[in-house]
Amino acid sequence: MGATLDSYFLGNTYENPFMNASGVHCMTVDELNELRSSRAGAYVTKSATLVEREGNPKPRYHSTSFGSINSMGLPNRGFDYYLSYVIAQQGEAGKKNAPFLSVAGMSLEDNLKILGAIQESDFQGVTELNLSCPNVPGKPQIGYDFEMTEMVLGKVFSFFRKPLGVKLPPYFDFAHFDIMAEILNKYPLSFVNCINSIGNGLYVDLENEITVLKPKNGFGGIGGDYVKPTALANVRAFYxxxxxxxxxxxxxxxxxxxxxxxxxxxxxxxxxxxTALYERGVSIFETLERELREIMEKKGYTSIDEFRGKLKSL
Structure with missing residues (x-):
């Protein structure tokens, strides 16, 4: 018997653990349907703001040798667009549960209004509250303001009773891991997502001596190979x-x-x-599924639970 990639998350079973990252291949219903038809085990909508946003001026994404840099500015079709979609997918026969719904209000008031609407709606799936939006000019990240994070979560869980997780920015100091974990442990969160891009990197076009992004004088979030060590550290620290x-x-x-x-x-x-989904399209999920299974079988694992979280230290 070969290795199974079955993944158990919040009472649901997924054929594998792979999803798109919110912001990639999930802006429109057509893109979401492509994810639904792909080998991804689950999928998530674009982080929705209360009303539709065009996002930052282009160019706002650039591929690099070791990943990507972007300053998208939360372009999306608006909260109602995505809420309607995820409700429509509930209960539909097939291999996937309803998609996750990602939201990112531009203010505390927007977040409370959005989450209030979800609480009152027929949506019974998983909601992700994005506390890490580094690419909106003039807007700080909630996730780096510990007092604000605690205030937001306190207000949210005063009324929100459905499955809810938070998307976090990367942290770089053990003290910050400790502080944030202490805050998160006070609330009935379903999950944390580690990490959003590393904020405010800069990439230079050497030939033309110019930045590669137009918004924010070229500053943008870093993704791809660059960020894997930081992402692994954050996953481990919070686990x-x-x-x-x-x-x-x-x-x-x-x-x-x-x-x-x-x-x-x-x-x-x-x-x-x-980044890899942006560069290679939805066919990447089939590749990831095959390669992960091959590694597990080579190591003699028949399920993910046999090794999940069991990293050894020297």
């Missing part, structure tokens, strides 16, 4: 600090079965693919 009931979604630098295995070994339950 070892959070209550067992809070699952981890690993995001950052996943483009091969080895990358996936490492995220799972560090403690992730589901895995999101961003």
């Amino acid at each position: 070892t600090r959070l209550n067992p009931g809070i699952k981890i979604i690993g995001t950052g630098g996943i483009k091969s079965g080895q990358d996936a295995f490492e995220h799972l070994l560090c403690g992730a339950t589901m895995l999101q693919v961003g």
